[in-house]
Amino acid sequence: MAERAFAKRLGVVRLRMNAAPSTNVIDLRSDTVSRPTQEMRRVMAEAVVGDDVLGDDPTVIALQDKFAALLGKEAACFVPTGTMANQAAIRAQTEPGDEIICHEGGHIIHYETGSPAALSGCMVRPLAGDRGIFDVADVEGAMRPDNIHSPHSKLLIIENTHNRGGGSVWPIEQLERVAKRGRELGLRVHMDGARLWNACAATGLAPKDYAKNFDTVSCCFSKGLGCPAGSAVAGDKATISRVHRFVKMFGGKMRQSGVLAAAALYALDNHRARLTQDHANARRLATLLAQCPGLAIDPEQRERGPETNMVFVAVDKATGLTAAQVCERVKAKGVLILPNSPQRIRAVCHLDVSAAQIEEAGNRVREVMTGLLAAAR
């Protein structure tokens, strides 16, 4: 029957859509590369939708309510990206000329195209600290005096987990102490929780445990949770209503975005618990990579190993190789990893990479490094 032939063909198309570009390639560039699963695609296809700019997409509303409740906040706003989540939260809580305090390795400094300056007219005061983590005294030391000369210290941003810090998890007592002190000093306090789900999986704490002393919290659905797109910001009603306004201003208000919100709702229910597998894979990958000649665990991860799903390795300078050169050669063997600085490589575990593929990736990298070092001799 034509119908059955068509259904069969549709089945083939489905399979192709979901298949990796090449089954041989192991993609560890980021957890953002994970593709929506078949079941996630089904809930997206069946999502009940409206017009979110007019405020009546029921699936977006359901996601915003669920996200706000998870974080123990009054309200939330669904946005296309984590960058927009951070930037709308910054814009909603600052004025031009204000100063933002955050760690010197912060995502908002390195990977958001200068948007605090471009979109909010803010300066950023960078703080030092191991693994992206700082303490009360660092914040106190960065506070500007209230006079006619200084910018206003206005917003404190804490990143948890910390990306450039090695996917590190803020100890909860320290997080509470720093956020509380920030508020006492009159600062607004925002959490860039792009990977807060990973922190929760690593410690067993709930998102609202981490969010307690924060005015706003942003989280990504498009990373470890495996959604094709989407992030959200939670906070009090007045602040989130300003966030909605600036998301519209930045061009990020979408219409039938319930299709994307459905993926996020599905992921919150089904993909959070499995993050511990990514963490176990990351620890195993770190062990395998550390055994490769010319590579070593990055100093920031040496003491604890990977705390979540990110692995950082250092390329020994004595090899005469840069991180970029190693990544290029490893790519030719079907393992995708990225240089993070001249001698540092990042690999990220996610739901499209199995434990067996981690073993395979380790083997391929070892072969490449052994070959490179033999050639150099």
Ligand SMILES: *Cc1c(COP(=O)(O)O)cnc(C)c1O
């Ligand atoms: C990925 C990430 C973001 C947001 O990135 P988008 O690509 O814009 O979604 C924000 N903060 C941190 C720490 C991140 O890792």
